[in-house]
Amino acid sequence: MRLVLTLLLLLGVLVSTPTLADPFHKSAARPPSEGAVADPSPVGGFFTWLAERQHRLNDAIADAFHDVESGGSRAALALILGLAFFYGVLHAAGPGHGKTVVASYFVAHHARWTSGILMGSLISLIQGVSAIVLVGTLAMVLRAKQIEILNRGTMVEFVSYGLIVVIGVWMFYRAATGELHHHDHQVEGGKGHRRGDHHKLNPRLILATGLTPCASAIIILLFALANSAFGLGVIAVTVLTIGMAVTISTIGVAAVLGRRALIAMIDKAGMETHRLERGLAMAAAVVIVGVSGLMMYDAWVRL
């Protein structure tokens, strides 16, 4: 509870500090683009395609909002909710949203597959709540410009990734010093798993990861606000969050099962699994620190 309060306070401080301007105002000049680098590549094409889909979805949700506004039809509302769900699924598949954290976490720790769903859902939920708090505070209480609010998310992102880096370092320390190894050994080394022996989720990690407000949620809320329909925006964001939970939970479950299969394979081959487990835990911590560090840098550049 104290942790939650601290994080809420932190969020409060972040959203009330003076802001920077919108994306079209960047003080640091950048060099002109280098121009073409290669012939069309399939990977580059995929991201462009994904962005185009998101663009169409954005416009479709906006259109549905206008329809609800003008007629208030149930079909339009259902359309918004359907689109928001799909948007959540698709959007969470893009970079960010804690997928790396979730995947790494379950590669590092023995857990039930239901934990994968729980952690994925909690992170998504907190991301949605964070966006609602951010927009609610800034737009409705502090009357900030919409475009400034979009950028304010970046500050929260920066801090969120910073916290994850710290937790990742701690995870690495534990893995390297063998604390984790000992624990997992007890659980996994014996025949079968005893109920209740499973690893508990790390609430700090979940909170820190969820703190990053989902930018799409912010955009939808701002749009709703511009159309005097904040309530509708909150409903849409809730559904968006459920869609995101589907994607992130899928990653979590896949990691849980992947780890299990790997350990079973090594075990079957008659090899010691200790070292593998320790290696996995350390590697996962390195990935968490590395990726979150990169995201942190990325957010820093945008500040």
Add this chain to the structure above:
Amino acid sequence: MTAPVAAHPHVFIDYSATVLCQRDKIVGVRIAWTFDEMYSASLYHDYTSQPKGPLTRADIARLHDEAFKDSADEHYFTDIVFNGKSVPVNQATAFTASYDGRKMTYRFTVPLALSPATGANTLDIDSFDTEFYIDFELAKRGAAAVADGGQLRLACAPTPLTKDTTTFGPLTTHIVRCHFSGTA
């Protein structure tokens, strides 16, 4: 501008380009950016004085000063390459903005003074954000046009091209590529 890793695009723009010619010279490119509905709503909300309706002259001036002018730092997100050589984009003139109730469109001119030599020439034009915070997409219709290009026998068409981003890796985008075959 924001970046890619965390922030996959959050602003979406359909862009189009019209090459402005005068006799045997290219004197500029008129660029149009149409924002997605959500960002359009934010722009309208933040920079206009009325709750609804078309933009006033004062709104347009405010959009220019507070939401457009500084993109000079980003070279107006516009790249122009003439015969394989990058042409610096440091100026945008004749800015105007319009709002159709859903979407905001900016229009501006990049002045140029290009005198093509006789023979085959190419001109590439695109708007692109190397940080991929803005996803610039070439408009599905009317993406490329030419004004008074008869003497240069100019023909422009959308062309796929892969460009580098700061942290997102190479991205395939569509640019406007013009070929022209003569000054005579």
